[in-house]
Amino acid sequence: MAKLSLPAMLDRNACIGLTPAFVSAVAEGTPVEVDASAVERVGQSGLQLLVAAAHSAERRGGCLTLLSASAAFLEAAQRAALGRWLEERS
Amino acid sequence: MTNEDIQRIFMQECEEGLGVAEASLIAIQAGDRESETINSIFRAVHSIKGGAGAFGFTALQQFSHRFETVLQQVRDGDRSLDDGLVACLFRAFDTLADHAAAIRGERDTPDDTAVSEELDRVAESTDALATAAEVAVAEIAAEPDAPAAGSPDDDFGFDDLLGSLDDVDPVAVADWIVRFKPNAGALANGGEPLLQLRDLTSLAPDAEVIIDLSAVPDIDDFNAEGSYFAWTVRLDGSVARSAIEDLFEFIRDDCELSIVREGESCAVPAESADHPSDEVVSAAPVESLVVAEALVTAPAAAPEEAPAVCPDQTTPGATEQPKSDAPRSANAQAAPQAIRVDLDKLDRLVNTVGELVITQAMIAQRLQGVGADADDELAQLDYLTRELQDCAMSLRAQPIRSVFSRVPRIVREVEAETGKRVRLEVEGESTELDKTVIERIGEPLTHMIRNAVDHGLETPQERLAAGKPEEGRVRLAAEHRGGRILISVTDDGRGINREKVLEKARERGIVGPDQKLSDEEIDNLIFAPGFSTAEKVSNISGRGVGMDVVRQGVTALGGRISIASRPGEGSTFTLALPLTLAIADGMIVSIGDQLLVLPLTHVTECLRPGEDEVQSFGPGSSMLNIRGQFLPVLPLGKILSIEGGITDPKDAVLVVVETESRGGVVLMVDAIRDQRQVVIKSLETHYRSIEGLAGATILGDGRVALIIDAESLTEKLQLSKLQNAA
16 A cells, blocks of 8 residues: 655645656555645645545546645635535545 | 735736727727727726725725716617717826825826716716716725735735625626636736635625535646646525626636526536535535535546536626637637746846856957857857847837827826927837837837927917918837837928027027038927926926936937928927847957947948048148048047047048938047947946947956947037027
């Protein structure tokens, strides 16, 4: 199982740096756990990365689980209409 | 990007919008009745209103709203554009421009009472449409100091206040279906589309949001700088369309947006277009927002869906730019693209190119010194350097339109003050010249235009009596010629009254009582400091500073001004300006052990005089007979106090230069050493301004050479001659 932690600022620049780690984490189709407890700010870029990673993991027979999502993360996901999507992966 | 940056962009766009609006108004004045022309004014004013509201510029917002109301009536065909209304629109435009200048800190907030009342009267005269707007304006006016609800801190969360300003749609029954798909640009520079979504849903407490994930690619194809989400938002139909539109004002170019009433033919909500209905799931309400989600597991790298844009029902921006927006996605590469670049960066580039020119000269000199055969390579380097220089300078070049666009207003003002009637003709607005020149030419040009109308043109009665049309003609033109730009102001008025000019000049001691002057010399007297023939001082002219200021301003730019006037037929004032202030082609000459640079644009020929070609007229004064024309020889070394130079013109090299004020004059130098590009370094910046010198440059061997300004040199000598005679 691969484990990843999201940074406090999950903006576009952070996503550029994180993308290779997600590519490698979901490559094998094994479960991936993502710790979202430290996230203080997340925008469209961060949410897109997680959606892409989760859907890719699922297509490969694995799954992506978000752990301990912070209040800021939850709020952003709900604002983007991803509340239910997130519930299903928590 | 900080709020100050965003505000600065708003001000720039405000200025651009005003330029577009004025050009369209002028077209309308000339008879253009195309709907796109009035649309372009409406768009500009609408955008200004939106930005003003976002930044809390209440006065600008209120006034632009009034203006917009009338424009909307015209656009919708509720009233026709007669001469009276066009004049009213011009007055409104001028006031709007004043408001814009006020927020830039260039002037006080204008008193717009009279024009506002006029706009209200116009708006009232059609009716139903105007009423709601007036009520909204009255509500804002009641709280003039209240800040706009959307502060800059909320990242352009355009406020509800703006929404309340706009007319409520008479068919506000069905809900709005807003489809919003940000492009990658919306995420650049700290942009965050989730904020637009937040503000959008805050417009109505029961907003529904559906996210479309179909464009999200597989992680292997994922680009962190891309944008893959799209949202469809259902809003209560009572929300004003403009309130929705305004939220997207500043990212309109970076997103696909459609706003339609539910059930309208073009309403293609994301859920029905992209997903089967059973994939749409309603979620529990979160705070005041009801969220629904479309859970889609799309195939990897699903193609981007076509935007659900209906040409007839989208936002004004989208509706009114179908020709540019709709093809944009398909033909993005064909569309001209532009970016804003900090001027400091351009200046740095130009300076670096300047240093490169100097270094190139040093390398060339060094190679020649050691006898290396590198002519081909040096020629290639020279070519590339010139190319680079041209590119760098073209980046700083701007169309003169931005300066010319102020002229119609100046003319309107002077018309109103003098009672004269003027037909303004403008030509060559797209002529480009350096930004610094553009910025500094405004004031001289304003004086010239005011003088042309106030001094040049006769009153309508005088014109009729002289057999001329009642309406005077002022023609403003710009063109490139011989490495310079010529800007001319021509009027068909009375021409310069030379007798009166000479009389005034004698009265003021500028010319001696018995001194004989040519027509050209008399014309040039109007540039003398403190000279004016106006009978009385007015706001327009007659203070005796106008043309003096013009000449000083133009000379400071390395330019020249000349006059051609014919009594009873009119006058032409021509400014000859350098295209750039940074680099010039120069002739390197020597006097004694000093090297000097003569700008090639002034040089017409060089020669060693024959035995009988130079005639002496007393000590230190001689004339060159050049093909029957006698030109004064100026001993440059003596004038500049350079010792060791040749003193006899017969032994020297004579360089004939053309000046605007004195025609041809001859500069006497020892020898010609070289001819090359030189980088002009300002004396004013590094030392102080010196009459007769245009600046200095660094030569290939590292020596500093002064650049001669033949024009101001001859003017200086002429002035002292006149003063001595007087």
